[in-house]
Amino acid sequence: MNKYNTKLGQLLSLINRSQFYALVKSTQSDKYCKGFSTWQQLVTMCYAQIANHNGLRSLIKSLNTSGHCRYHLGIHKELARSTLLYANNHRSPEIFEKLFYALRDTLDRGRGKKLRKNFYAIDATEISLHIRDFPWALFRSTIGGIKMHTKYDINNSVPDYLFITNAKEHENHTLSEMQLIEGDTAAFDKGYCNYKNFGVFCEKGIFFVTRLKENAQYAVVESRPTDSPLIPTDQTIVFTGKKTQKTCPHQLRKVVSIDEKTNKSITILTNIFDMNAADIAKLYRARWNIEIFFKTIKQNLRVKKFYGQSKNAVETQIWIALIVYVLYLKLRQMSTYEGKNFTDFISELKVCLFERTDLFSWFVGLPPVINKPPSSCSSQQEFLL
Template identity: 30%
Template sequence: MHKEKFVFAQLVEFLNADKFRHIVDKHQGNRYIKSFTCWNQLLVLMFGQLCNRRSLRDLAMAIGAHRGKGYHLGFGSDVKLSNLSKANTNRDYRIFEEFAYYMVGKAQSKRMDNIFKLGGKVYAFDSTTIDLCMNIYQWARFRKTKGGVKIHTLFDLETQIPMFFHITPAAVNDVNAMDVIPYEPGSFYVFDRGYNDFKRLFRINEIRSLFVVRAKNNLQCKAVRWKRRMPKNILSDSVVTFTGYMSERHYPKPIRRIVFYDEEQDRVFTFLTNAFSLDALQVVLLYKNRWQIELFFKWMKQHLNIQKFWGVTENAVRIQIYSAITAYCLVAIVHHDLKMECSIYEMLQILSMSLTDKANINDLLNKSNFNNFNERCGSSEPSLFAF
């Protein structure tokens, strides 16, 4: 990296500008645009994400404060509040969606690892709800006086990268999003008990994919066969068939039921799975690792700016979410390529204060800087990338 470049410009070098340009041309994103192109818009939005700007006006003021650096940062020469607002409202969100998926694929390929050694990929699927003001975001009506959107996410537990995301109004039931998951035969899918939809689970079984789901307390079933010798804390490991009318009709085949006692929480958990060959403790371990997607949601809400949106239209909200995911994947790629020993949280903290500095990014992100930073700030934030 050239030491005279701004830190943000060095980060941008990890983006594939040609790929983004191809996507823009495909959707005619720059048609009739003389200044402030889609590329400029993406960089401005990512800059706002990484330096944690709280509003569109706040972002425009931050860009204005660095007006003399705009060309070298990739912002162009016409970054104004009105232009940015108009671009977020009118430009096709599919441009940013497609590029976000490209970044997801690139980050996953770099961070690919066979942690569970199960012969297939391991995913967790869940959603997070972002509350919105009903008076402003009327298109996202949730309840009588409340609005919101849901981000349904398929999270790769081995690479720690969100592989698929589906954005809906908050009123959409979580199980409906199971219909749009791009299932892969031989892969494992981990669900919480809100996804006890046996018709959809049976569909996963029929395409030769595997699932683990936490069962509800009112499950009606009868044991067909069971194991007598079980590992510690496994209270029951049996093959069952459903006896409830609708559950039996929707899932007509036998399914495995595992009951586990968690000593730390002093609670009993019941799991259902179609993975008959796995050890019972492996099934429990898969579900325990589902917590990684909750950490991702927490990390994204705290450190990428999606809690307060920079626009009121559905198009603007989608563009901001996709730019947040692109920023997340960019940081993950930089973390991998520069072989950082720090956590993503620590990287983000240093970068947020240094985007317009002329420092070599390798020197900026070296271990000694993070040790000093932790001593000053007392950071104990869990790392999503620590295995």
């Protein structure tokens, strides 16, 4: 890593530039580029995500006043608002989507403590959009919005797969699109209740943990004793409804769990029979991790207000927000330090983006090592990022 880079430059250097340009070539995202490349757009929007300026005008002014710092990030001349706006509105977000997955694949996903192998939470979060500014995102007659459907790797705290739809797309229509394979375990809430999918999961060897609907019709095949008063019920059941009997004829497991703090009970439905009932309840409660992820992203990155109004601009901004999140995870793994959470990372980084001190030392809280500025000769040879 170049010791004279700014913190933003050092963070972006975690992206493999050769791999990035291979993605640019495969997606042809620079095909009609006239001076503002995909890399420059990525740098600008990553800066926008972290600095979180209220509008496009203040974003551009702030970046343009950075002078030589901007130059060494690969933006060699002052940027116009219209240039960034045009790129966001017209350049396909496909390149940034592929970059997100490429970065995710560089993470070491075998080091975390595992509740269960290949364990995922599935959920969607809604992002409201003003119908006047985003007419393509029509949800109801006076409301606009999109949904970010996510398959979240609970063991490693990273999205494994996601896609964006109009907000009117109901969750139970998307469960089959979550790229679940044999051996995977998925936890999701009642919004994803789809008995046909449950039957398919049982046939394909995909495990699930969800809530049983109150109006579900079923018969008890077997009742098992439990060792804990917090697990009053552990039963094997089969559905008896006319439609559900055909779509999901398999034996399933019903577990009733009582929350020790609130004393409220939840009825869990699963096809996992090789774990005790208390651990089944833990699996369902771990689903809450995806809610924390959504909250973290919405509070710290710019995914609710957008710098462009087209579908391309909105999706580009969301994918680049996720890229920033994965860069944080990569930095944390490379630093072997987990004491700085994402909220602290973003709030502290935004006020020192252009400082020329070591990013890793700053991340782990060591005293800053300030390097002497390079000579004018070496400055010309400095590798960008």
